[in-house]
Amino acid sequence: MRGPSSSHTAGAFHIALLARSLLGAAPTRAAVWFDPSGSYGACYRQQGADLAFAAGLMGWTMADERFGDALRIAADAGLALEFGLRTLPEADHPNTMDIELSGADGRTLSLRANSVGGGAVEIVRLAGWRVRFTGDAHEIAVETAPGREAAIAELLSRDGAALRQPESQARAGRALVAARRRAPLPPDAAAAMEGLAVWTTQPVFFVRVGPPLFASAAEMLERAMERGDSLGHVALDYEAELLGISRDAVLAEVARRLDVMGRAVQRGLAPSGHAMQFLEPSAGAIFAAEAAGRLVGGGIHTRAAARALAAMQVNSSMGVVCAAPTGGSAGTLPGVLVTLIEEKGLSREAASLAFLAAGAVGVVVANRATFAAEVAGCQVEIGAAGAMAAAAVVEAAGGTAQQAADAAAVAFQNAMGSVCDLVQGAVEIPCHTRNAAAAATALLCADLVLGGYRNPIPLDETIDAVYAVGRMLPPELRCTALGGLAATPSAHALKPRAAPRRNTDGDPA
Secondary structure (H helix, E strand, C coil): CECCCHHHHHHHHHHHHHHHHHHCCCEEEEEEEECCCCCHHHHCCCCCHHHHHHHHHCCCCCCCCCHHHHHHHHHHCCCEEEEEECCCCCCCCCCEEEEEEEECCCCEEEEEEEEEECCEEEEEEECCEEEEECCCCEEEEEEECCCCHHHHHHHHHCCCCECCCCEEEEECCEEEEEEEECCCCCHHHHHHCCCCEEEEECCCCCCCCCCCCCCCHHHHHHHHHHHCCCHHHHHHHHHHHHHCCCHHHHHHHHHHHHHHHHHHHHHHHCCCCCCCCCCCCCHHHHHHHHHCCCCCCCCHHHHHHHHHHHHHHHHHCCCECCCCCCCCCCCHHHHHHHHHHHHHCCCHHHHHHHHHHHHHHHHHHHHHCCCCHHHHCHHHCHHHHHHHHHHHHHHHCCCCHHHHHHHHHHHHHCCCCCCECCHHHCCCCCHHHHHHHHHHHHHHHHHHHHCCCCCCCCHHHHHHHHHHHHHHCCHHHECCCCCHHHHCHHHHHCCCCCCCCCCCCCCCC
């Protein structure tokens, strides 16, 4: 993704891609409405959501080097974009939005969507119908007359590509049949529905074709124990089964994402080229000061922290990063993994397995809680990243799956209660230093467990407690820039150094 925010930038981009697909044509007008009590309304522009909507509605990739100019290019191409605030009745998420689209051929469409954290999204209302499209399948909805539901369902599933039985609903003399598929609808089935209202989406993520092998840490660890596997190997099996691809293909994709992380760290350590809104680049200077022995402590923890800071500088200047698990926490895991690769000689395969071990912890967080700071504070973004990174360290060190889960739990326990109080809505202060601290802490928590600390509160219970605490936080402390550090006089007095509306890292598409 391009930084700075997975919820606001990547999420907006994915929603826009799905909206364009559902319209079935290039849009010429789009109006996007945010609830004034939600998070988007407070900081959609600071976090590049407007650029992301424009890029997605034009059908670009998110890594497109024109991303920073997306609004201008959209206007030049005849796409009229409007963003505004209005009360959204029955909104059930801080990142809910209503979108109204028009195409050059006269087609129109209204939909409601949620950006639910980590770039994940859901379309929850389509032309007034309640749906749930999540972008990880070929999703189809067909409006028809009552009594035709069975025939439409048969058309949507007769080739065996349906991932589950199509679902139907009825209202006001009409019916809707919706299906999730592993492949697009065959031409003959599409032709048989000519004249009906048909909405389709192209996947924006890998298509999930198999069942998840675990949903909780307890199930994850039970599988590891039964098979004598490390957490990384358990996660490797999970991804291969879920996506229906080979283990080698999983490792290749993970290695590609490791490369994205490595490039972000490398670029972030350079002294210039980071058009951040408030912060000056400092990662390279810190790294050099540590190498010169000018710091009090120094060592691998400080170098991991500097690398984490470096990746966040790229993130905040709208460079390409890997959400890990989010844009706001895109520095912690790269800081740790690149440090292990460069300083501990971790092989590419071993680094990929460490990455997967981190992902296994992320799966449990996603199932039991959320990655959205708008819902549960910074603890489920940078706190989750620190927990994931601690598991990665244990995997890299040859520890057991139980030790990896315990290290993750300890790291999470020490991030509990962390609020999201980003200054002036920008993913910089205190996000950057929190990523740096989380990277250093991940190494420490892994060492504690590997050295003999016995964690009494298991990972599942820790995640449940973190989530419960997060839901207790007032809205002012959940990504609205209204409380915490964001409410201090110094935060209000800060003047932007630059508005990063253009990417400056030179990253190719």
